[in-house]
Amino acid sequence: MKFKALHLFAGIGGGALGFQQAREEWKGAVGTIETMAGIDCDAEACADFEMITGAPAIQMDLFSRQQYIDFHGHEPPDDWEEVTPFSLWQAVGGEYPDIVFTSAPCKSFSGLLGQDKAKTKKYQALSQLTIRGIQLTLKAFEEDLPSLILFENVPRIATRGKHLLDEIKRLLKKYGYAVSDGYHDCGEIGALAQHRKRYLLIARNEKKVPAFVYHPPVKKMKTVGDVLKSLPLPDSLTGGKMHRLPKLQFKTWLRLALIRPGKDWRDLERNFSQYCLVADGKETDIPEVATGFKDGTHGTIYKVSRWDEAANTVTGAFRPNNGAICIADPRLGCKPRSGTYGILRWDQVANTVTGSADVHAGTCAVADPRIPEMNEKGQWVIISEEGNWHRPLTTLELAALQGFPVQINGNPLELAGNSEARWRERIGNAVPPQASRAIAETMLRTLMPARENEWIMSAEEVWVQPSDETKNPLQCH
Known part of the structure; x- marks a missing residue:
């Protein structure tokens, strides 16, 4: 039928x-x-x-x-x-x-x-x-x-x-x-x-x-992990143009690294005097990262979702400061083949330069001891205290959490146009x-x-009953 x-x-x-x-x-x-x-x-x-x-x-x-x-x-x-x-x-x-x-x-x-x-x-x-x-x-x-x-x-x-x-x-x-x-x-x-x-x-x-x-x-x-674990890490060449990380201020990356999984901007009000930032073996004190937001500010700002729980509602949010679109990704703690995610020392001779420019495929990253300025924009991997990479979700990952196929006809999902904000709005x-x-x-x-002029009984409830939180006197017929 x-x-x-x-x-x-x-x-x-x-x-x-x-x-x-x-x-x-x-x-x-x-x-x-x-x-x-x-x-x-x-x-x-x-x-x-x-x-x-x-x-x-x-x-x-x-x-x-x-x-x-x-x-x-x-x-x-x-x-x-x-x-x-x-x-x-x-x-x-x-x-x-x-x-x-x-x-x-x-x-x-x-x-x-x-x-x-x-x-x-x-x-x-x-x-x-x-x-x-x-x-x-x-x-x-x-x-x-x-x-x-x-x-x-x-x-x-x-x-x-x-x-x-x-x-x-x-x-x-x-x-x-x-x-x-x-x-x-x-x-x-x-x-x-x-x-x-x-x-x-x-x-x-x-x-x-x-x-x-x-x-x-x-x-x-x-x-979240059930859905994202089969995807490559962000910026992988196999992920397509919707699987890219944004360039954010260094302060934003640092804030995300300091927020505990499942928490939001309010977690930045803690005392971080016992923490330090380590780059190529050199330690730097944690600068002031509190947002200064007033009580009552929306709880999805800078929220870092847990890998082992369901996410908040996927919206059209574009930046970490306007939606719960960040994740504590544990996958950098895996054991890939030798050379993958390799980090070159600043004070030593480099390995052979190959044709790969992908950090997921070879030793194409360096331990740069120069800590960026807090307002400098870029893409940084800061490993949090629990060993995870706190980062924004890519547009492709948001589409996956919405239940859309990440590949169509063997190619990564790519929506029409070139505006990432518009992609996210349509997905949300x-x-x-x-x-x-x-x-x-x-x-x-x-x-x-x-x-065929028949009908059947079901053990399920008649759609739709009002939920407890709404308490609206809605009627079912």
């Missing part, structure tokens, strides 16, 4: 990839989900979507004209056209999806954006895309409504965007949908190596789908494929019997 899915605000295709990987059996039949298309306004995201999923991506700006003006601060260009329900229906070839998955922009609902800024006209226009996506879907496919409509976003939408959710629910119920909403951890349902709490609304077409939609089972999560905005697959398989367990 094949079902068709349309993805609005599709991004780089994490949701679609998970749907495509979903498999479920019922009465000897195998259920699968085909991707009709992914729709997004970002040309680079569309290119990534097609590369990752192999399915078509359609570049469409789903803003209304007024929303476009409010967001951009000016009139749209002459060749810009407002998407209508008819043009959306035409764009997918006049077909009707069984499932519509929408993950509208969440910036205005995120805790990373201040409340005052979220209330500005620009970000309110962005928020309105949540409703507009649902409106376009219901009007475009009114003659044969989808069996299921899924709306995914950050948990804070339940408070900052409550008025929008109320309107979305009223609209869906008007079209004959039973609506359930709640929260889940993508890491727990997808066996990821990161905790990622999300809000999910499921709208079930009661005429087509008489049965409940059940919660996917909770799985054992991975650790993505739905992890494994979590999406878990959701899709629960959809199949409901849709397959429904196609």
